[in-house]
Amino acid sequence: MGSIKLHTISKKFGQRQVLHDINMEIQDGEFVVVVGPSGCGKSTLLRIVAGLESPSSGDLEFDGRAATHMPAHARNIGMVFQNYALYPHMTVFDNLAFGMTARKSSRQEIQQRISEVADLLEIGSLLKSKPGALSGGQRQRVAVGRALVRNPYMFLMDEPLSNLDALLRERMRVELRRLHDRVRIPTLYVTHDQTEAMTMADRIVVMRDGRILQVGTPDEVYSRPNSVFVAQFLGSPPMNLVRVERRSEASLVLEGSEGTAFPAPDGIRRATDSAWWMGFRPERIIRSHGGASGLAMTASIRAIETLGSRYHVHANWGRFPITWVTPEAPGLMPGSQVALTVSWNHVHWFHRDTEQRVPEDAALDFPVEAGGIR
Amino acid sequence: MMDGDLSAGAPRGTARPNILSRLGRLQHYALTETLVGYGLILPSLLVFLVFYYGPAIFLLYISFFHWNIFANRSTFVGIHNFLVLANQPLFWQSLLNTGYYVLLVVPVTTLLALGLALLLREARNIRGGGLSQALVFLPHVTPVVATSIIWAWIFDPNFGLANAVLRWLHLPQIGWLASAHWALPSVMIYTVWHSVGLYTVLFLAGLSTLPKQVLEAAQMDGARGWLAFRRIVLPLISPITFFVILLATITTMQTFSQIYTLTGGPHGGAGGPAFSTTTDSLLIYQTAFLYLHFSLASAMSFVLFVLILAVTLVQKFIADRMVFYR
Amino acid sequence: MVKVSKYLLRAVAAALMASPIYWVFVIATGYHGAAYALPPVMRPLFHWHPFLYVWTHTHWERYVLNSVFISSSTIILVVVTSAFAGYALAELKFPGNSAYFYASLGVMMLPQQALLVPQYVVMFHLHLLNTYAGLILPFAASTSGIFLFRQFFMKLPASYREIARLEGVSTLTYLRRVAVPLARPAVATTVLLTFISSWNQFQWPLIMTNSLRLQPIELALSHYMQTYQSNWRELTSAALIALLPILVVFAFTQRHIVRAVAGGETPQKE
Structure with a gap:
């Protein structure tokens, strides 16, 4: 067991650069989820770690040893593909044994290893079936089992849950994470689904356009996104973002609605910028009954979604659509106005031009923390 | 995800045009993958090179030499072989015979195949339909010598089935393979029988790609149906028609086995009577392997090669103007 | 009506x-x-007694065995070379990949009758005249076979091969255990088409052999035909020997063969 390090990994396909100087590290026993939209380069990154692609430049290190030019099979990696890649003409047992027989492991060793893994994953009863006869969840488990049989140095998972229906996906999330907690094999997991990232990861790596935007624990990335993109990408419903401009030293105004000025917090008063993105999470909004300090707004309700445990209230603040998540919505109906407040601690500030987070000391008056990029 | 690019094989070169960077591009191919690739194509590559491309190039060379294969001696004679060839009446006769043969067999086969394909089109869904399609195709897979035997009997002037049918229809008797007039047409009949199933199946494949409504429109009887067929179906299947005509032309230009067996039987040496069935392929065979005039046979082969190439190009040229590709 | x-x-x-x-x-x-x-x-x-008589008074079993041996060797070789080249063309990236694809298609364009003379010379110099190898090797690779396997392998998910790569499975093992078994229809089609063309082989052995020991059934039949002119019952009985295996194979596989011919030989327009 050990760590995996990536130093300034870049990858070009022809003229198209899909990865730009990626630096990251996966520590022993860690579950790292790389999340990003389609085409952000996350799968390529995974395939470079697997040895299925070679980087155009940069270095790879496994457990302190150079691994950039190590052939794929020498890396001892267990990989789970989105389509599971189970061979349809072989039984589950033969699928699990295929790699080991090809490497001329002894029959007894194969038997023993497979029965261990089958016990762990509860697929013992499926060993004689062919993949075609299995349900989606069972196939998923067999695919994990095949990766596990070889007792790998690390796990690589490429969108392993996206072929499952919603309910099963939720269950497999828990199962996979529980498996990880038992075997503690370092895992690099790639997905476009922010829920998977949030629920499963020890650490999240957010990528876009071949670059890492932010690395951190789910809490860090969620509560201190370092850019507008990360802020909107993680969380469901996503963070509300509005454009604000300075009217005077002490007051701000929502872009395009001159009338609704509100006082600026201290940090912003001192800043040199004149325009920002201001963000706040839907669940951080509370209904104000007068007197609450913080960001105050009056919003007109467009629609209310009932989810049972909570309500998603879609409203307009000025010309910006915002979403408010609330456990109760008495007396609210579309067309009515509602007064809302967000505590200044829960308001995020981003530079308008660079879309980067305004560091806390400049924006607000609470303690500075070195969140964000490692 | 860039799934399209994820297979190990996404194009990896840079697009800079100069030669040095093109060489550099080789580094973008994984070395082992390249070696394995070459290893895997090697067996078939060797076969193609040694037995097909090699001889094709070699043909160019030997046509311009006078040589003796067993003594392994050769002298450059320029176009001498071709001049000798031009003075051989039999060579010209063989070209005429081949032309006659091709010009009759190709249109007849193509039309017949198209007709059969239209007839058999929806046969798969009908009881016995699959059987009729199989029976139409069957002759194409039969061995030529074996089936030539029964056709030789059918063409027997005295006891054969062909003349029995003519007699039954009160038509005059024909000498078939024994007659200089009818020998080549007899071979044509055999060839149409043996090959029409293949082209029928090709047409069927072409028809099966057409939208259903198109064929239903043409299904109506009478003038409107015929019009729909001519104006809609024919243009839509023109690519497959072109392919059928091209394949049929190239194949019939090289007919050998049935001529050799049908005309080499009780009626003297193959190609008879009176050289009426001596086509180019047969003449090449006889010149090279019966009379051992290899230089002359090479020159003939060269001419045949060029002719077939020319026919292909001409047909392609015509097709580019007429064939409607979707 | x-x-x-x-x-x-x-x-x-x-x-x-x-x-x-x-x-x-x-x-x-x-x-x-x-x-x-x-x-x-x-x-x-x-x-059937005239047929049995014909069967016993000439060495047909020798010629049938020749044909069986030549066909089965050709079939095995064609399947192997086609699976190899088809796999390389479908899955591996190497300089010359697409060039080789067109080169193998180009073999079909060469007019066979025009090549016989130079082919004979090549066979002479390779000492392949009058040998089984000379009747087998030139047909050991097939454009349509390569094409079929290539098509089939391209349909296999890339992850099948990648899993094998990660597990250290060699290309040959992957081909033998995974790719070829999954390409069974391509194997069946190649076997059938090769069997038919190989069993029906006539002109090539006519030119490249002159020993009775080697002659396959069609060539033997042609010689028999010259000897037993107009003895139609003997001749047709002998013809049955060459015909029956084809008829039997066709009877069981005609759907497959027809589909293979329709799909396998149609030119791929775009």
């Missing part, structure tokens, strides 16, 4: 096409002199 006449027309067309093969049985298994009857005999009697 139209339906019925179409049905009839179909039946007539099929009967006409099959009738020559039907008459092989009529003449071969009919009474002595059936071939000379006027009007012609219309019904086979299925008397």
Whole structure:
């Protein structure tokens, strides 16, 4: 067991650069989820770690040893593909044994290893079936089992849950994470689904356009996104973002609605910028009954979604659509106005031009923390 | 995800045009993958090179030499072989015979195949339909010598089935393979029988790609149906028609086995009577392997090669103007 | 009305096409002199003793075995070379990949009759005249086989091969255990098409051999035909020897063969 390090990994396909100087590290026993939209380069990154692609430049290190030019099979990696890649003409047992027989492991060793893994994953009863006869969840488990049989140095998972229906996906999330907690094999997991990232990861790596935007624990990335993109990408419903401009030293105004000025917090008063993105999470909004300090707004309700445990209230603040998540919505109906407040601690500030987070000391008056990029 | 690019094989070169960077591009191919690739194509590559491309190039060379294969001696004679060839009446006769043969067999086969394909089109869904399609195709897979035997009997002037049918229809008797007039047409009949199933199946494949409504429109009887067929179906299947005509032309230009067996039987040496069935392929065979005039046979082969190439190009040229590709 | 006449027309067309093969049985298994009857005999009697007589008084078993040996060796080689090249073309990136694809298609464009003379010279210099190898090796690779396997392998998910790569499975093992077993339809088609063309081989052995020991069934039949001119019952009985295996194979696989020919030889327009 050990760590995996990536130093300034870049990858070009022809003229198209899909990865730009990626630096990251996966520590022993860690579950790292790389999340990003389609085409952000996350799968390529995974395939470079697997040895299925070679980087155009940069270095790879496994457990302190150079691994950039190590052939794929020498890396001892267990990989789970989105389509599971189970061979349809072989039984589950033969699928699990295929790699080991090809490497001329002894029959007894194969038997023993497979029965261990089958016990762990509860697929013992499926060993004689062919993949075609299995349900989606069972196939998923067999695919994990095949990766596990070889007792790998690390796990690589490429969108392993996206072929499952919603309910099963939720269950497999828990199962996979529980498996990880038992075997503690370092895992690099790639997905476009922010829920998977949030629920499963020890650490999240957010990528876009071949670059890492932010690395951190789910809490860090969620509560201190370092850019507008990360802020909107993680969380469901996503963070509300509005454009604000300075009217005077002490007051701000929502872009395009001159009338609704509100006082600026201290940090912003001192800043040199004149325009920002201001963000706040839907669940951080509370209904104000007068007197609450913080960001105050009056919003007109467009629609209310009932989810049972909570309500998603879609409203307009000025010309910006915002979403408010609330456990109760008495007396609210579309067309009515509602007064809302967000505590200044829960308001995020981003530079308008660079879309980067305004560091806390400049924006607000609470303690500075070195969140964000490692 | 860039799934399209994820297979190990996404194009990896840079697009800079100069030669040095093109060489550099080789580094973008994984070395082992390249070696394995070459290893895997090697067996078939060797076969193609040694037995097909090699001889094709070699043909160019030997046509311009006078040589003796067993003594392994050769002298450059320029176009001498071709001049000798031009003075051989039999060579010209063989070209005429081949032309006659091709010009009759190709249109007849193509039309017949198209007709059969239209007839058999929806046969798969009908009881016995699959059987009729199989029976139409069957002759194409039969061995030529074996089936030539029964056709030789059918063409027997005295006891054969062909003349029995003519007699039954009160038509005059024909000498078939024994007659200089009818020998080549007899071979044509055999060839149409043996090959029409293949082209029928090709047409069927072409028809099966057409939208259903198109064929239903043409299904109506009478003038409107015929019009729909001519104006809609024919243009839509023109690519497959072109392919059928091209394949049929190239194949019939090289007919050998049935001529050799049908005309080499009780009626003297193959190609008879009176050289009426001596086509180019047969003449090449006889010149090279019966009379051992290899230089002359090479020159003939060269001419045949060029002719077939020319026919292909001409047909392609015509097709580019007429064939409607979707 | 139209339906019925179409049905009839179909039946007539099929009967006409099959009738020559039907008459092989009529003449071969009919009474002595059936071939000379006027009007012609219309019904086979299925008397097999003339057939058995023909079978025993010439070394047909030798020629049949020759054909079986040549066909089966060719089939095995073609499947192997086609699977190899098809896999390389479909899955591996190497300089010359697409060039080789077109080169293998180009073999089909070469006019066979024009190549016989130089091919004979090549065979002479390789000492392949009058050998089994000379009847097998030139047909050990097949454009349509390569094409079929390539098509099939391209349909396999890339992850199949990648899993094998990660597990350290060699290319040959992957081909043998995974890719080729999954490409069973391509294997079946290649086997069938190769069997038919190989069993029906005539001109090549006619030119490249002159030893009776080596001759395959069609060549032996042609010699027999020259010896037994107009002895129709003997000739058709002998023809049955070459014909029966093809008929049996065709009877069981005709759907597959027809589909293979329709799909496998149609040019790929875009």
